[in-house]
Amino acid sequence: MKTENQKAWFFVLPVLLLVAFNALIPMMTVVNYSVQETFGNNVFFWQGLDWFQQLMRSERFHAALGRQFLFTGIILAIEIPLGVIIALAMPRKGFWVPVCLVTMALPMLIPWNVVGAMWNIFTLPDIGLLGYFMNHVLGISYNMTQSPFAAWVTIIVMDVWHWTSLVVLLSYAGLVSIPEAYYQAAKIDGASSWSVFRFIQLPKMKQVLTIAILLRFMDSFNIYTEPFVLTGGGPGNSTTLLSIDLVKIALGQFDLGPAAAMSLIYFAITLLVSWLFYTLMTRNDTR
Amino acid sequence: MAKITLSNLRHSYLPTPKAREDYALQEIDLNWDDGGAYALLGPSGCGKTTLLNIISGLLTPSEGAILFDGRDVTTLTPEQRNIAQVFQFPVIYDTMTVYDNLAFPLRNRKMPEAEVDRRVRETAEMLEVTNLLNQRASGLAPDNKQKISMGRGLVRDDVNVVMFDEPLTVIDPHLKWKLRSKLKELHQRVKATMIYVTHDQTEALTFADQVVVMQLGEIVQIGTPVELFERPQHTFVGHFIGSPGMNVIPCELRGKKILMGDTEIPIEGSFTEEAEGQMEVGVRPEFVSFANKGLPAVVRKVSDIGRHIVVECRVGDVPVRAIIEKDAPDVGQNIHLKFEKQQTRLYCDSWLVSKPSSAANRKMAS
Numbered sequence: 001m002k003t004e005n006q007k008a009w010f011f012v013l014p015v016l017l018l019v020a021f022n023a024l025i026p027m028m029t030v031v032n033y034s035v036q037e038t039f040g041n042n043v044f045f046w047q048g049l050d051w052f053q054q055l056m057r058s059e060r061f062h063a064a065l066g067r068q069f070l071f072t073g074i075i076l077a078i079e080i081p082l083g084v085i086i087a088l089a090m091p092r093k094g095f096w097v098p099v100c101l102v103t104m105a106l107p108m109l110i111p112w113n114v115v116g117a118m119w120n121i122f123t124l125p126d127i128g129l130l131g132y133f134m135n136h137v138l139g140i141s142y143n144m145t146q147s148p149f150a151a152w153v154t155i156i157v158m159d160v161w162h163w164t165s166l167v168v169l170l171s172y173a174g175l176v177s178i179p180e181a182y183y184q185a186a187k188i189d190g191a192s193s194w195s196v197f198r199f200i201q202l203p204k205m206k207q208v209l210t211i212a213i214l215l216r217f218m219d220s221f222n223i224y225t226e227p228f229v230l231t232g233g234g235p236g237n238s239t240t241l242l243s244i245d246l247v248k249i250a251l252g253q254f255d256l257g258p259a260a261a262m263s264l265i266y267f268a269i270t271l272l273v274s275w276l277f278y279t280l281m282t283r284n285d286t287r
Numbered sequence: 288m289a290k291i292t293l294s295n296l297r298h299s300y301l302p303t304p305k306a307r308e309d310y311a312l313q314e315i316d317l318n319w320d321d322g323g324a325y326a327l328l329g330p331s332g333c334g335k336t337t338l339l340n341i342i343s344g345l346l347t348p349s350e351g352a353i354l355f356d357g358r359d360v361t362t363l364t365p366e367q368r369n370i371a372q373v374f375q376f377p378v379i380y381d382t383m384t385v386y387d388n389l390a391f392p393l394r395n396r397k398m399p400e401a402e403v404d405r406r407v408r409e410t411a412e413m414l415e416v417t418n419l420l421n422q423r424a425s426g427l428a429p430d431n432k433q434k435i436s437m438g439r440g441l442v443r444d445d446v447n448v449v450m451f452d453e454p455l456t457v458i459d460p461h462l463k464w465k466l467r468s469k470l471k472e473l474h475q476r477v478k479a480t481m482i483y484v485t486h487d488q489t490e491a492l493t494f495a496d497q498v499v500v501m502q503l504g505e506i507v508q509i510g511t512p513v514e515l516f517e518r519p520q521h522t523f524v525g526h527f528i529g530s531p532g533m534n535v536i537p538c539e540l541r542g543k544k545i546l547m548g549d550t551e552i553p554i555e556g557s558f559t560e561e562a563e564g565q566m567e568v569g570v571r572p573e574f575v576s577f578a579n580k581g582l583p584a585v586v587r588k589v590s591d592i593g594r595h596i597v598v599e600c601r602v603g604d605v606p607v608r609a610i611i612e613k614d615a616p617d618v619g620q621n622i623h624l625k626f627e628k629q630q631t632r633l634y635c636d637s638w639l640v641s642k643p644s645s646a647a648n649r650k651m652a653s
Contacts, residue, residue, distance in 0.1 A: 179376065179378075181374040181375070181376060181378050182378050184343075184345050184365075184372070184374070185372070185374060185378040185436070185439075187345070187364065187365050187366060188343065188365045188366065188370065188371060188372050188392075188440075189391055189392040189395055189439060190366045190392055190395035190396055191391070191395055192395070195395065199380045199382060199383065199391075200380065203380075203381045203382045204381075
């Protein structure tokens with residue numbers, strides 16, 4: 001009988017330990033908290049699925065989740081088409097290519113809390129460049145700390161400013177990989193520029209766009225730093241996205257049980273949407 | 288279908304070309320008959336793709352004009368010229384079915400759907416892809432993909448010319464000859480003017496009625512495959528066509544005599560005696576044989592390639608190849624070479640200067 005060499009397991013062990021300590025074990029503690037209640041002193045009481053049930057019926061959670069989907073939906077609807085349009089407009093060769101690429105990459109190099117702080121100062125009604133211009137030159141009342149609408153516009157514009165570049169760079173990479181012969185063939189076939197986009201450029205960009213949408217979905221769905229620095233979730237609760245609400249419950253109110261239950265549901269939603277989207281997009285791929 | 292005329296054509300990729308080297312394409316004058324099958328043959332970088340792109344309209348020439356049936360089309364787009372082109376790598380529209388791929392050029396031209404259907408089915412029949420019509424084009428094998436790209440050209444009945452830019456490069460060897468004979472058959476069926484660009488002499492010689500050999504942006508010879516083989520106008524054509532290529536051996540002129548060392552070499556007919564410059568004798572390995580007297584040589588290598596034996600000899604420092612059927616000499620043996628007189632030509636600065644004798648001419652004509 002053939003004896004199997006089991007030595008390979010030893011080589012997997014370091015990775016297993018690494019993943020265990022930085023992901024699995026911390027997550028299990030969250031699972032642990034989510035089914036218990038504590039009043040401090042390290043004393044815990046079994047709570048079963050109560051926290052989950054409570055959360056599912058909580059209007060506060062529904063509202064935060066709604067705001068989260070609205071935010072992600074809006075920024076995807078803006079950033080993906082805008083990114084593709086900018087990538088299409090970018091030059092394919094010559095002096096301007098590196099200039100465009102570096103300019104595009106710049107916003108992504110700025111730390112997230114700095115982006116939040118920058119936009120916070122930028123929009124101050126009395127001294128901020130944008131705030132002053134809107135209020136005193138154009139005469140449009142614009143104050144993020146008072147108007148929920150202004151706050152929403154600001155966090156969306158900020159995210160578009162910060163992350164459209166990612167979509168641009170990925171789409172551009174997809175575009176430049178299309179051989180010249182495709183464009184020549186399309187010319188000979190008498191294709192319109194819309195047909196070239198629809199039947200050559202878009203199909204060739206499909207894979208990078210799938211990745212772009214996935215990355216932008218996950219990042220924007222889990223967004224915390226920028227809106228927290230910019231609006232702190234206000235005015236009122238109008239820009240309290242899921243992650244901001246979660247931190248409020250976990251650290252503000254120190255309700256570890258409900259916060260843990262919310263984290264798990266939050267995680268499950270992100271995972272489920274990403275998986276669904278990826279499976280749908282790649283289902284027809286022949287490879 | 289159209290007769291194609293290239294007149295005083297020159298092209299440079301530089302904005303302000305000055306020297307001769309600045310031109311990717313030297314002065315070209317050419318007439319191609321309606322319905323002919325032509326090949327552009329030359330090594331990589333000789334300008335054949337440039338010339339092809341100028342004919343198709345993807346490139347505007349720096350100087351000169353292109354005429355289709357006498358009509359100047361130099362400034363027209365590929366679409367307006369009504370041409371079709373098949374590229375080196377198969378270009379197909381991945382998201383469409385084979386049917387939609389073939390229908391694409393027709394639908395772009397707003398042809399009624401019934402007519403589109405008729406033409407697509409007819410073309411598919413011709414290319415033997417009818418059973419694939421409803422498949423997604425992205426999953427096809429490379430040879431079928433290339434057939435579809437060809438089909439997008441053939442589906443239009445108004446094309447002036449169908450052009451092929453090394454279309455068999457990415458095709459597996461065993462499918463190559465199948466596709467090549469299919470092409471020949473298609474040409475006979477649709478009777479369109481076809482231009483085929485390649486660096487493969489077998490492809491060019493089997494496909495074309497007439498082959499245009501190019502080198503360094505210049506046309507060195509236009510002729511039928513037989514002409515190119517028997518009477519290369521330039522030593523380059525001799526080298527490039529044939530396997531192995533023509534032997535080109537430096538020689539000296541003394542009056543009417545052609546000398547190689549101390550041996551006189553008899554050649555065909557007559558030559559211009561005033562010719563000055565680098566003189567060379569050209570003879571194909573097929574017409575070199577061994578004899579008791581003649582040009583002394585040493586055998587360096589003997590390769591039996593099945594059908595015949597290639598013997599590589601050296602005359603002084605110059606390699607000379609001979610193709611023989613049997614009785615190969617040993618390596619290192621001293622031998623004498625004999626060239627068949629009627630097939631031995633004289634070249635001056637690489638261009639042919641000898642002419643066949645009138646007797647030989649008569650023999651060839653009869």
